[in-house]
Amino acid sequence: xxxxxxxxxxxxxxxxxxxxxxxxxxxxxxxxxxxxxxxxxxxxxxxxxxxxxxxxxxxxxxxxxxxxxxxxxxxxxxxxxxxxxxxxxxxxxxxxxxxxxxxxxxxxxxxxxxxxxxxxxxxxxxxxxxxxxxxxxxxxxxxxxxxxxxxxxxxxxxxxxxxxxxxxxxxxxxxxxxxxxxxxxxxxxxxxxxxxxxxxxxxxxxxxxxxxxxxxxxxxxxxxxxxxxxxxxxxxxxxxxxxxxxxxxxxxxxxxxxxxxxxxxxx
Amino acid sequence: xxxxxxxxxxxxxxxxxxxxxxxxxxxxxxxxxxxxxxxxxxxxxxxxxxxxxxxxxxxxxxxxxxxxxxxxxxxxxxxxxxxxxxxxxxxxxxxxxxxxxxxxxxxxxxxxxxxxxxxxxxxxxxxxxxxxxxxxxxxxxxxxxxxxxxxxxxxxxxxxxxxxxxxxxxxxxxxxxxxxxxxxxxxxxxxxxxxxxxxxxxxxxxxxxxxxxxxxxxxxxxxxxxxxxxxxxxxxxxxxxxxxxx
Numbered sequence: 001x002x003x004x005x006x007x008x009x010x011x012x013x014x015x016x017x018x019x020x021x022x023x024x025x026x027x028x029x030x031x032x033x034x035x036x037x038x039x040x041x042x043x044x045x046x047x048x049x050x051x052x053x054x055x056x057x058x059x060x061x062x063x064x065x066x067x068x069x070x071x072x073x074x075x076x077x078x079x080x081x082x083x084x085x086x087x088x089x090x091x092x093x094x095x096x097x098x099x100x101x102x103x104x105x106x107x108x109x110x111x112x113x114x115x116x117x118x119x120x121x122x123x124x125x126x127x128x129x130x131x132x133x134x135x136x137x138x139x140x141x142x143x144x145x146x147x148x149x150x151x152x153x154x155x156x157x158x159x160x161x162x163x164x165x166x167x168x169x170x171x172x173x174x175x176x177x178x179x180x181x182x183x184x185x186x187x188x189x190x191x192x193x194x195x196x197x198x199x200x201x202x203x204x205x206x207x208x209x210x211x212x213x214x215x216x217x218x219x220x221x222x223x224x225x226x227x228x229x230x231x232x233x234x235x236x237x238x239x240x241x242x243x244x245x246x247x248x249x250x251x252x253x254x255x256x257x258x259x260x261x262x263x264x265x266x267x
Numbered sequence: 268x269x270x271x272x273x274x275x276x277x278x279x280x281x282x283x284x285x286x287x288x289x290x291x292x293x294x295x296x297x298x299x300x301x302x303x304x305x306x307x308x309x310x311x312x313x314x315x316x317x318x319x320x321x322x323x324x325x326x327x328x329x330x331x332x333x334x335x336x337x338x339x340x341x342x343x344x345x346x347x348x349x350x351x352x353x354x355x356x357x358x359x360x361x362x363x364x365x366x367x368x369x370x371x372x373x374x375x376x377x378x379x380x381x382x383x384x385x386x387x388x389x390x391x392x393x394x395x396x397x398x399x400x401x402x403x404x405x406x407x408x409x410x411x412x413x414x415x416x417x418x419x420x421x422x423x424x425x426x427x428x429x430x431x432x433x434x435x436x437x438x439x440x441x442x443x444x445x446x447x448x449x450x451x452x453x454x455x456x457x458x459x460x461x462x463x464x465x466x467x468x469x470x471x472x473x474x475x476x477x478x479x480x481x482x483x484x485x486x487x488x489x490x491x492x493x494x495x496x497x498x499x500x501x502x503x504x505x506x507x508x509x510x511x512x513x
Contacts, residue, residue: 009379019367103361110423111423
């Protein structure tokens with residue numbers, strides 16, 4: 001019998017997390033809802049863009065002001081944004097809360113893994129889920145290219161990066177919500193309070209200046225805005241990454257059962 | 268207990284539970300719980316429902332924070348990092364990864380513990396888990412789920428296993444088979460701490476017993492020692508000890 005076990009290999013826990021995603025219903029329900037949403041957004045965007053383009057056939061100056069990025073890409077990803085904001089937390093929460101509820105976490109934390117590895121494996125699986133969720137968006141973009149539409153690779157990549165970072169942040173917030181609370185329903189309420197709270201901040205900032213507009217800086221949606229303007233803002237990228245890592249670090253602290261509250265609070 | 272006489276453990280103290288206190292709000296769950304576990308022994312934690320058996324095992328395993336007291340390993344305090352190297356706790360009524368097939372869950376634990384595939388095959392055979400392998404964990408009967416949990420625990424290469432109600436859900440024949448398997452593990456150097464509510468099972472497999480009642484240790488020792496401690500007449504059995512002390 002070994003007295004000092006080496007750390008366990010990461011591949012098995014990663015496979016387990018991906019199996020958890022694949023065998024559960026939440027990812028497939030997300031796809032079921034996301035696909036028509038993105039498809040509808042794309043069809044609407046193409047219809048509106050076509051309508052707006054018609055006068056440009058006779059007035060070439062108008063054509064210069066038409067941008068497929070603003071007219072097609074951003075609206076198509078609008079549906080994706082909605083699904084990620086409202087439904088992606090459930091995928092993330094399931095990865096943590098289901099294990100807590102089934103008792104699997106009690107076994108998992110005893111395996112020779114660092115807690116950071118366990119949370120990282122879950123997060124990698126969540127990233128894979130985002131990639132799966134991206135399939136309808138990519139299909140729409142490929143459809144646009146087939147229709148003869150123009151896609152600027154840099155702008156498109158910037159926009160997708162923004163949505164990727166946004167999803168990571170939503171995922172990290174959801175992980176923390178699941179680590180803090182008992183039960184998936186409470187976790188979902190907490191995570192949605194943050195994401196939907198962002199919309200409230202945005203609306204408040206529209207009406208009033210002062211404190212409301214200052215608070216609007218904290219809105220998750222506002223972080224996505226530069227990317228929707230085709231801008232790769234390094235400070236925004238860093239802010240989103242730091243926030244994501246911060247929420248994940250807090251999840252690592254709060255997740256393990258058996259750690260006294262005092263030690264959790266002191267980090 | 269006499270069945271185990273030929274494989275009695277050494278008197279070398281492997282783990283000492285020292286004055287553990289645990290409360291849930293105002294409700295006291297464990298009060299000044301202390302006992303020692305010897306290398307290679309099978310120690311049974313017995314007691315009435317609500318005595319604190321599960322809480323005690325979870326405190327030792329580090330899955331519940333202890334309010335006061337400590338767990339010592341060969342005389343030194345057991346740190347959270349060392350716990351992962353020394354002991355593994357198998358909870359009672361959990362159904363981990365209900366959507367995944369049993370074979371996948373077993374393979375995950377086998378690979379995570381760096382066990383050779385042969386070891387997994389041996390355990391699957393010894394616990395007669397073959398019919399359950401293709402089924403999702405959530406679809407298993409109580410008995411098969413219990414066997415799966417035992418296999419997950421036995422796949423952990425730790426010096427000590429803590430098991431909560433390892434024979435729950437088994438009929439007499441199955442319980443005896445599992446006892447044989449656990450005895451083998453003890454013979455190969457593993458120390459076992461088992462929470463058992465069936466006194467007959469505890470008598471059959473345990474070298475020594477810790478009797479818990481209302482969160483306190485009310486007796487420790489072999490059956491004969493407990494009979495003497497309870498001041499019962501010679502030949503009294505564990506049930507009488509239980510009724511006298513708990």
